[in-house]
Amino acid sequence: MFRTISIFVFIATFVCIGVCCLVSPCSKECRWGPVNVLRRLIHVFTLLLLQQKLSPIGVLKKLIYLLAVLCFIVLAITGFYQRLILDEPISGYLMMIHATFAPIFAICLAALAVMWASSNRFEKSDCPSVQRILRCVTRLRIPIEASGCNITLLAQKITFWIIMFLALPLILSIIMSMFSLFGTAGQEFLLATHRWTALAFAVVAIVHTYLTIRAQMKQY
Numbered sequence: 001m002f003r004t005i006s007i008f009v010f011i012a013t014f015v016c017i018g019v020c021c022l023v024s025p026c027s028k029e030c031r032w033g034p035v036n037v038l039r040r041l042i043h044v045f046t047l048l049l050l051q052q053k054l055s056p057i058g059v060l061k062k063l064i065y066l067l068a069v070l071c072f073i074v075l076a077i078t079g080f081y082q083r084l085i086l087d088e089p090i091s092g093y094l095m096m097i098h099a100t101f102a103p104i105f106a107i108c109l110a111a112l113a114v115m116w117a118s119s120n121r122f123e124k125s126d127c128p129s130v131q132r133i134l135r136c137v138t139r140l141r142i143p144i145e146a147s148g149c150n151i152t153l154l155a156q157k158i159t160f161w162i163i164m165f166l167a168l169p170l171i172l173s174i175i176m177s178m179f180s181l182f183g184t185a186g187q188e189f190l191l192a193t194h195r196w197t198a199l200a201f202a203v204v205a206i207v208h209t210y211l212t213i214r215a216q217m218k219q220y
Helices: 002-023 034-046 056-086 092-116 128-138 151-176 183-218
Strands: none
Touching: 002 056, 002 183, 056 092, 056 183, 092 151, 151 183
16 A cells, blocks of 8 residues: 555656646746756756855755755665565665665754754745734734745745654654564554655655755746
């Protein structure tokens, strides 16, 4: 069941991202000619580079983010390949690679949670429509910003905090399963928790990465 649901969820996620790109391009001047698509792809790859205008803290934040993305890709491939393609539990060299990159990824997530928490906090200007709802429900005099709702920025912040929330059960479940304190049934439950949380984490991380790229492309 996990294999079937995972394949369906991943396909649905990428289809939704593709439809979003077609229906709502990054910019009004975005065209789908071969030259323009190639320019966009080159620009996406340039986002991996370190800009000279970045401060030392900015460089550190981006390096940690890029390392986290690399670890996520490795963990996603090693964690889902045997389960989805071969319908087998992870084992062998893939397990060794998975176990090697997992603690690095956990450290990167902790660092990103500290360094990116301030820039991802919710503000009044994120979505004025939410302020109107709160004003009607609570009857409080909540000031409403005149600017429009930045859906991309708001969704980017939401997915960031969902990632941070899912990281806790994702990491703790696999660590706790290594001990024999919970018995066989408890370890099976923890492993199942790790698998399903990893699926949710991967989907949200993919969406967050897409939103981050989309936000950068709007500045192009």
